[in-house]
Amino acid sequence: MGGSPYASALGRFKALTPTLLPRDAFGPLGQARDLVEVAGLLERTTYGPELAAAGATYEGPARLEVAINRLFVHRNHLLLQSASFAGKPLLQAYLRRWDVQNIGLILSAKAEARPLAEAEVFLVSSREIPAGLLSGGISLDEYRALLALPSLEAVTSGLVKFGFGGVLLPLLEGYRASHDIFPLIQALDKEYYARLLEQAKFFQGDEWVIREFLRSEIDVRNVLLLLKGKDAELPVDEVLARFLDGGTLTRDRVSDLYNVRGVAELVGQLEPRYPALTEGLAPYAAQRSLVAFETALTRERAVTELRRLKSFPLSICILFTFLLLSELERADLRKVVYGKLYGVSSEELGRSLILPRL
Numbered sequence: 001m002g003g004s005p006y007a008s009a010l011g012r013f014k015a016l017t018p019t020l021l022p023r024d025a026f027g028p029l030g031q032a033r034d035l036v037e038v039a040g041l042l043e044r045t046t047y048g049p050e051l052a053a054a055g056a057t058y059e060g061p062a063r064l065e066v067a068i069n070r071l072f073v074h075r076n077h078l079l080l081q082s083a084s085f086a087g088k089p090l091l092q093a094y095l096r097r098w099d100v101q102n103i104g105l106i107l108s109a110k111a112e113a114r115p116l117a118e119a120e121v122f123l124v125s126s127r128e129i130p131a132g133l134l135s136g137g138i139s140l141d142e143y144r145a146l147l148a149l150p151s152l153e154a155v156t157s158g159l160v161k162f163g164f165g166g167v168l169l170p171l172l173e174g175y176r177a178s179h180d181i182f183p184l185i186q187a188l189d190k191e192y193y194a195r196l197l198e199q200a201k202f203f204q205g206d207e208w209v210i211r212e213f214l215r216s217e218i219d220v221r222n223v224l225l226l227l228k229g230k231d232a233e234l235p236v237d238e239v240l241a242r243f244l245d246g247g248t249l250t251r252d253r254v255s256d257l258y259n260v261r262g263v264a265e266l267v268g269q270l271e272p273r274y275p276a277l278t279e280g281l282a283p284y285a286a287q288r289s290l291v292a293f294e295t296a297l298t299r300e301r302a303v304t305e306l307r308r309l310k311s312f313p314l315s316i317c318i319l320f321t322f323l324l325l326s327e328l329e330r331a332d333l334r335k336v337v338y339g340k341l342y343g344v345s346s347e348e349l350g351r352s353l354i355l356p357r358l
Contacts, residue, residue, distance in 0.1 A: 006314050009082040013318045016078065019046040020325055021333075026356045029336045030349045035061060038340055042333075047071055062121045064337045069124045072330045073098075079319045087316040090210065093199040094323070098124040099138055100192045103164060104185045106143070110152040111181045119147055138162055152181075167191045186242060193218060197246045209317050213305050213324075218247035220297045223270060223277075226258060227293055230266045249273075267293075276300035291352060299354050302328060306358070328354050 025045070032038045042064070043051050050067035058066050076095055083091045102123050109119035123143055138146075142162075149155050152175065156168045167187050174183060193214075200211050221244055229239035236258045243251055257269045263284060267277045280293035305324060309317040332353045339349040350356070 006082075006084065006316065006318060009079075009084075009316075010313055010318050012078065012082050013322050016075065016322060017325075019075075021045060021329055021355075023356045023358070026332060026336070026353055027350075029333075030339075030353065031346050032336075032340065035064065035337065035340050038336060039064060042067075058121065061337055061341050065121050065334070068330055068333050068337075069122075072326060073124060075326050076323070079322060083316065083319060087319070090199050090316065091319060093196045094214075094320075096196070097192060099162075100188045102138070102143060103159065104188055106146050106155055107152055107184055108181055109147065110149075110155055111179065116144075116147045120144065156184075164188070190244060193244055193246050209308060209312055209315075210320060213309065213320060215247045216301050216305060218244050219249050220301050222247055222249050223274060223297060224290070224294055226254065226266060226270075227263060227290055230258065230260070230263050231288070231290060263290075274300065295352050295354065298328075299357055302354060302358055325355075328358075332356075 025041070029038055029041055032041060039051060042048070047067055050070045051063065054063045054066040054070070076098075080088065080091055080095065105119060105122055108114075109116075120143070123140070146155050146158050149158055153172060156165070156172060159165055159168060168184055171184050171187060175181070197211070197214060200207055200214060225239060225242055225244075229236075229242075236255055239258060240251060240254055243254065245251070257266065260266050260269060264281060267281060270277055274297060276296035276299065277293055279296040280290070283289055283292035302324065306321060309321040309324070312318075332355050335349065335352050338344075339352070344352075
């Protein structure tokens with residue numbers, strides 16, 4: 001009997017885990033006076049080399065954004081190298097999300113006529129690794145070329161060779177009439193999850209664990225959609241038009257759940273499945289902010305999925321464990337950076353972070 005193809009991946013996971021920031025690192029980051037102090041704290045960590053490299057071109061929040069994204073991409077690249085032959089297509093399909101995110105960023109930048117340099121800072125990319133880490137994926141230079149194109153229509157045409165034309169081109173006429181970018185972004189998301197779930201069907205191994213991992217992410221997005229829709233008093237048909245299929249929360253349940261008078265009653269409907277949602281009721285009543293709901297859902301999902309993924313260490317689950325931890329670290333660090341930039345209090349910032357409360 002041969003050994004597991006993920007024995008070496010487990011070894012790499014154990015070697016990479018110490019490069020993640022410890023939970024107690026986020027307290028000082030959240031309490032930092034400003035971005036200079038945040039950068040100083042991160043320079044003593046695994047982010048130090050990337051901050052030094054980014055400092056040659058960027059400063060302030062842009063330097064931090066670029067460094068955080070570059071280290072994130074390098075970690076993903078190492079994990080992709082660790083995947084078995086059978087598991088690599090699934091991991092590649094998952095990592096395609098960063099191409100989708102970057103394309104959405106570029107389309108939004110074109111729609112809003114934002115400067116090229118301003119948009120480039122936010123690309124999840126590295127200097128030498130394609131952002132989506134796919135064979136034939138979109139490199140940083142290719143993203144720069146897309147950003148340099150004169151219009152959204154030109155960008156859409158330029159994306160044909162990367163396999164996104166079929167999703168976006170049919171929507172251009174509607175965009176010209178409405179100048180609403182949302183249908184294009186939504187189409188990218190729907191196509192991404194449909195392809196990812198299809199790929200998960202063919203993976204041989206502990207595929208049910210990964211399918212549950214993916215479905216729970218879709219569920220979180222859909223629950224937030226319902227809450228945002230109810231807060232904005234949108235009709236159920238409009239909410240359903242934005243619904244992502246593939247999760248455990250199905251379309252036929254939405255009408256019943258949504259048939260309530262407000263956000264608080266909707267939370268009551270959802271609480272049996274998502275008990276952490278009740279944490280957001282007090283902040284919502286005080287500020288009419290949905291942020292606490294998103295934080296609670298994200299943390300609840302992370303606890304559940306990390307527990308399940310870690311139960312299957314000699315499988316591709318170990319790679320998704322590190323992926324999830326890396327994504328949470330990136331998200332928390334970006335909250336710190338932009339919280340400091342926009343004057344969010346240390347207390348409020350601390351409540352929004354996920355990793356310190358896992």
